[in-house]
Amino acid sequence: MAAFEIVLPVRFGQVDYAGIMFYPRFFENFHTAFEDMFGERLGMPYMSILKERRIGFPTVHIETDFRRPFRFGEPMRLVVDVTRIGRTSTTLRYRGFHGDEVEPSVEAHGTIVSIHLDTFETLEFPPDIRAVLEELAC
Amino acid sequence: MAAFEIVLPVRFGQVDYAGIMFYPRFFENFHTAFEDMFGERLGMPYMSILKERRIGFPTVHIETDFRRPFRFGEPMRLVVDVTRIGRTSTTLRYRGFHGDEVEPSVEAHGTIVSIHLDTFETLEFPPDIRAVLEELAC
Amino acid sequence: MAAFEIVLPVRFGQVDYAGIMFYPRFFENFHTAFEDMFGERLGMPYMSILKERRIGFPTVHIETDFRRPFRFGEPMRLVVDVTRIGRTSTTLRYRGFHGDEVEPSVEAHGTIVSIHLDTFETLEFPPDIRAVLEELAC
Amino acid sequence: MAAFEIVLPVRFGQVDYAGIMFYPRFFENFHTAFEDMFGERLGMPYMSILKERRIGFPTVHIETDFRRPFRFGEPMRLVVDVTRIGRTSTTLRYRGFHGDEVEPSVEAHGTIVSIHLDTFETLEFPPDIRAVLEELAC
Numbered sequence: 001m002a003a004f005e006i007v008l009p010v011r012f013g014q015v016d017y018a019g020i021m022f023y024p025r026f027f028e029n030f031h032t033a034f035e036d037m038f039g040e041r042l043g044m045p046y047m048s049i050l051k052e053r054r055i056g057f058p059t060v061h062i063e064t065d066f067r068r069p070f071r072f073g074e075p076m077r078l079v080v081d082v083t084r085i086g087r088t089s090t091t092l093r094y095r096g097f098h099g100d101e102v103e104p105s106v107e108a109h110g111t112i113v114s115i116h117l118d119t120f121e122t123l124e125f126p127p128d129i130r131a132v133l134e135e136l137a138c
Numbered sequence: 139m140a141a142f143e144i145v146l147p148v149r150f151g152q153v154d155y156a157g158i159m160f161y162p163r164f165f166e167n168f169h170t171a172f173e174d175m176f177g178e179r180l181g182m183p184y185m186s187i188l189k190e191r192r193i194g195f196p197t198v199h200i201e202t203d204f205r206r207p208f209r210f211g212e213p214m215r216l217v218v219d220v221t222r223i224g225r226t227s228t229t230l231r232y233r234g235f236h237g238d239e240v241e242p243s244v245e246a247h248g249t250i251v252s253i254h255l256d257t258f259e260t261l262e263f264p265p266d267i268r269a270v271l272e273e274l275a276c
Numbered sequence: 277m278a279a280f281e282i283v284l285p286v287r288f289g290q291v292d293y294a295g296i297m298f299y300p301r302f303f304e305n306f307h308t309a310f311e312d313m314f315g316e317r318l319g320m321p322y323m324s325i326l327k328e329r330r331i332g333f334p335t336v337h338i339e340t341d342f343r344r345p346f347r348f349g350e351p352m353r354l355v356v357d358v359t360r361i362g363r364t365s366t367t368l369r370y371r372g373f374h375g376d377e378v379e380p381s382v383e384a385h386g387t388i389v390s391i392h393l394d395t396f397e398t399l400e401f402p403p404d405i406r407a408v409l410e411e412l413a414c
Numbered sequence: 415m416a417a418f419e420i421v422l423p424v425r426f427g428q429v430d431y432a433g434i435m436f437y438p439r440f441f442e443n444f445h446t447a448f449e450d451m452f453g454e455r456l457g458m459p460y461m462s463i464l465k466e467r468r469i470g471f472p473t474v475h476i477e478t479d480f481r482r483p484f485r486f487g488e489p490m491r492l493v494v495d496v497t498r499i500g501r502t503s504t505t506l507r508y509r510g511f512h513g514d515e516v517e518p519s520v521e522a523h524g525t526i527v528s529i530h531l532d533t534f535e536t537l538e539f540p541p542d543i544r545a546v547l548e549e550l551a552c
Contacts, residue, residue, distance in 0.1 A: 009311075009321075011304075011307070011308060011311065012154050012155050012160070012307060012311060012322070012323075012326075013154050013160040013162065013163075013304060013307060015154065015155050016150050016151050016153065017150050017153050017157065017210040017461075017464055018464070018470045018472065018531055019155065020472070022150070022151040022445075023441060023472070023473045023476070024151065024438050024439070024441035024442045024445065025151075025438070027437060027438035027441060028287075028289060028438045031287070031288060031289060031436075031438065032287060035285075035287065035288060045285075045349050046288070046349065047288075047348050047349025047431075048349070050288075050348070050349075050431055050432070051348070051349065056431075056432045058432065058434070058437070058480065058483065059437045059480055060479065060480050060481075061477070061478065061479050061480070062437070062477070062478055063475070063476070063477035063478070064475065064476055064477070065474065065475050066472065066473055066474050066475070067474075069472065069534070072155045072323050072326070072327070073321050073322065073323025073324070073326075073327065117432055120483070147449075147459075149442075149445070149446060149449065150445060150449060150460070150461075150464075151442060151445055155323075155326055155332075156326070156332045156334065156393055158334070160307075161303060161334070161335045161338070162300050162301070162303035162304045162307065163300070165299060165300035165303060166300045166425075166427060169298075169300065169425070169426060169427060170425060173423075173425065173426060183423075183487050184426070184487065185293075185426075185486050185487025186487070188293055188294070188426075188486070188487075189486070189487065194294045196294065196296070196299070196342065196345065197299045197342055198341065198342050198343075199339070199340065199341050199342070200299070200339070200340055201337070201338070201339035201340070202337065202338055202339070203336065203337050204334065204335055204336050204337065205336075207334065207396070210461050210464070210465070211459050211460065211461025211462070211464075211465065255294055258345070288430050288431050288436070289430050289436040289438065289439075291430065291431050292426050292427050292429065293426050293429050293433065293486045295431065298426070298427040300427065301427075348431045
C-alpha cells in the first residue's frame with residue numbers, strides 16, 4: 001500500500017482562455033481522487049460513508065503550488081497521500097505530475113475535518129477510516 | 139412586467155479550448171437567471187422556496203439551439219419568459235443575445251416540473267409561483 | 277463495434293441542493309464520454325484532432341430528456357452512438373442508465389458540426405473521423 | 415478607493431451533497447471577483463487585457479482557510495485587496511463574509527504572476543495594471 005494514484009486527462013472544458021487548466025478545476029480533480037481513493041481502499045463506495053454513516057469531511061484549509069501548467073489533453077497523474085493524522089482532522093497531500101516526471105507540477109496540502117453531517121459537529125475518525133488514512137501516511 | 143432580463147459576461151473559466159463558451163456552461167447561466175428571476179419577481183429569495191417550502195423544480199426536458207458562439211468577455215443578455223403553463227409543469231424559454239441584437243445567439247426551451255423535495259412527487263404550482271410564471275408568459 | 281460505453285459515478289460536487297445530479301453536469305459527462313470515445317476509437321488522443329489538425333466540433337443543437345434523477349454515488353452507465361451522419365454534421369445519442377436497466381434515465385440527441393478551429397468555417401468530416409462515426413451508427 | 419467588494423449568492427448548483435458550497439466553487443467566485451474588479455478599476459473589460467494586450471495572470475500559489483460554511487442562497491460578500499506587490503507578481507487577498515459580519519468565513523491569499531500569453535514568460539506589470547493593484551493595497 002501507500003499512496004493512491006489515478007490518472008485524469010485535462011478535459012476540453014477544464015481549460016481556460018489561456019489554454020491551460022483553469023486553477024479551480026484542480027480542486028475538482030483532487031476531490032475525484034479523494035472519492036476514488038476511499039472507494040478503493042475502504043472496499044465500499046465513498047458515498048456510503050456520507051449517506052449511510054452520515055460522516056463528512058469538509059476541507060478547512062488548503063494550500064497549493066501551481067508550478068507548471070497543464071494543457072488540454074495532457075494526462076495528470078495524481079498521487080494522494082497523508083502527511084498528518086489527528087484525532088478528528090488529517091492533512092492530505094495531492095501531487096499532480098506530467099507523465100512520469102518526478103517533480104510534481106502541482107502540489108496541494110489540504111486539511112479535512114471529520115464531522116457528523118446532521119449536526120456539523122466534529123467527530124473522531126472511525127477505526128476503518130483511520131486505517132485507510134494510516135495506510136496513506138507517507 | 140413580462141420577460142426577465144439579466145446580463146452575464148462570459149467568464150474566463152467558462153470558455154473551452156476552442157475559445158468559446160463551453161456549451162454545458164450555458165445551462166449554468168440559465169439556472170442563474172432562473173434563480174434571480176424568482177428572487178426578484180417573488181419578492182423572496184429563491185432558496186426560501188426550496189428550504190422553507192420544500193418545493194423544487196427539476197428539469198425534465200430541455201432543447202437548445204446554439205446559433206452563434208460566445209467568446210470570453212462578451213456580455214450575454216439573457217431573456218427568460220414562459221411559453222406554456224400547466225398544472226404541475228411549465229416551459230421556460232431562455233434566449234441569449236449578443237448585446238442589443240434582435241436574433242438570439244442561443245435559445246433553449248426547458249420544461250420543469252413542480253415537486254415536493256422530500257418525496258419527489260409532483261405538486262400543483264402554488265398560487266404565488268403560478269402568478270410569477272403567468273407574468274412571464276409571452 | 278457499435279456503441280461506446282463508459283461508467284461515470286455521480287460525484288460529490290455534481291449534485292445540487294435537491295441531492296440529485298445538477299442537470300448542467302450531465303452535459304459535462306456527455307463531453308467526457310465524447311472525448312474518451314474518440315480517443316479509443318481513433319487510436320489517438322482526442323486533443324490531437326483539435327491541437328494538431330485544428331478541427332473542432334461545436335454543438336449546435338441538443339435536446340435532452342431527464343426521466344429519472346441520479347443521486348450522489350450512483351454509477352451512470354453512459355452509452356454513446358450515432359443516429360445520423362451528414363457531410364459536415366452528425367447527431368450523437370447519449371443515453372445514461374442506472375446500472376443494468378434497459379430504459380435510459382437520461383437521453384440526449386446532440387448535433388455537432390465539423391469546423392476549422394482557426395476560421396470556424398464548416399468542414400467535411402475527414403475520412404478517419406467519419407469512419408469512427410459510422411462505426412457508432414445505430 | 416481600497417478594497418473591491420462584490421456580493422455573490424451561493425447558487426443552487428454550487429452546493430454539494432453536504433448542502434454547503436463545494437469548496438472548489440469558492441475559487442470560481444474569487445476569479446469572478448478578480449475579473450469584475452479589473453473591469454471596474456481599469457475602466458476597460460478584463461478580457462481586453464488578455465485578448466488585446468496578451469497579458470495573463472496565472473495563479474502560482476494560493477492558500478485558503480474555510481472557517482464557516484456557506485449554504486445555498488446565502489449571500490457571500492467578497493472583499494478583494496492586495497497584501498504584496500512585486501515587479502512581476504502580486505498577492506491578492508480574498509475574504510468572504512456572511513452578511514455584515516466582521517470575521518471572514520473564508521479567507522484566501524493567492525499569488526499571481528504577470529506573463530505574456532503567447533510565450534508564458536514573466537513580464538513586469540504594466541503601469542496601469544500596477545496602479546490598480548496599488549489602489550487595492552491594504
